[in-house]
Amino acid sequence: MTSLVPWQQRLSAGTEDTQSEVIRWYQETRHGKAYVPGMIWGTLQTEAYATVILRRVVDFLGIPDDVPAGVAKRMERQQVLYDGEHHYDVILGEQALYTNIGGPHVMSEQMGRLLRDLELPSLTLGIVPATAEMSVLPESGFSLFDGGRAHYELVSSGVDVTDPAELALHHKVFDAFSDTASYGGAAKKLINKALAFWSTA
Template sequence: MPPHPSSRVQTAREELAGRLREIRKDAGISGRELAVRCGWSESKSSRIENARTPPSDADIKAWCRACAAGDQAPDLIAANRQSADAHVQWRRLQRSGLRRLQESTGDLYQQTKSFRVYVSDVIPGFLQTPGYAAAVLSSIAHFRGTPDDVSDAVAARMRRNEVLSNGARRFSFVLEESVLRYRLCSAETMAAQLGHLLGVMDLQNVAVGLIPFSAQRALWPMPTFTIFDDTRVHADTLDAAATLTQPSQVELYSRAFERLRQVAVRGAAARSRIAGALAFLD
């Protein structure tokens, strides 16, 4: 099988193959012995180890079982499943407009019961007003040169965000204080957005924390990410939306979120900083 056209996907496949090879070597068995234990040809073992054939979930289970490393199978299976879509190119998602991008996560939002969101760049989509969302999405459309369907995309985002009013779901947000000061829209739009943020903080199922500029930090500011229940992470970069499902990855981001949450202020202290950002607009 030729290399995958996406270098990111191919790299993920090669990393998985390398981990399987290390497991075999740690078990002290040859490729031939592995093949005998798994009941397949030696050439199949070679193809998997050299990232020429992506293994199935059953192949990974058999491989780990043959190497007495069954406890590693869940992580490897998750890595295998996400290798083809862990890095979804923003250009592909956006080439038909931004509305489709907003709608693509609708089912996931409906299925999730607990959301943990860390942001270091903009007000999180969950908490955006239509005006602020329009400014952010217009900036993305202009930068990417995508079809101008910002109005439809904003409407789709607002529909998606209706999950926020469902009391059965829990939301925990951690924002860098800088997010309150970045000017991606007019002063009037930003004032409305900050006022909306104050209102959202009254919801019983929503917790909002702010990391002050002056906080003694346990972790540095990092790119925005969202944790869906305890099963999935979306970590955004400029060129891709990384979907992470390996248990070890989810656990890593969960620990990072907890560290960041611990230095955030809430309640009156958070409201005071939002009020300060509002005053700064004047």
């Protein structure tokens, strides 16, 4: 089954309520996965990076402006990385390190955050190099949660997929991206390269 809810409906009261819902998703998921090709995964975003993201969402959709409250909730969600009860496998595209969200200072700070969190026992962070040969076609970003659900964020809507056969394909493609991604020291090298770029931009 696939369900689709337009963002202007889902965010009709602003960003805070939806961020609270996402907190619940992450708290209920002991082992989650996320593939995010073009930006930084929300649970690893700095406050400054998240502020730019949510500001752009509010301005683009014309929804109530509660950006500080939404950002506070996004920061609260990050506690799942530190409570010792969760683990997340996250794959970023190398492009995510270079998509300009807020300018060089915000991006440099974000790269520093990734370098710090790379060592967290709750996180397995991979980065697909821009020149890597892909065994499957690149896909839109998605998250996989316990309870049998994949979640996509499209331009106009949020989409949830719960059909077991479709979920099996999501896990299969995630494994293919994982086989292509760089981890550990190789991932750190890619992040440091991006940090050097933003530090001199």
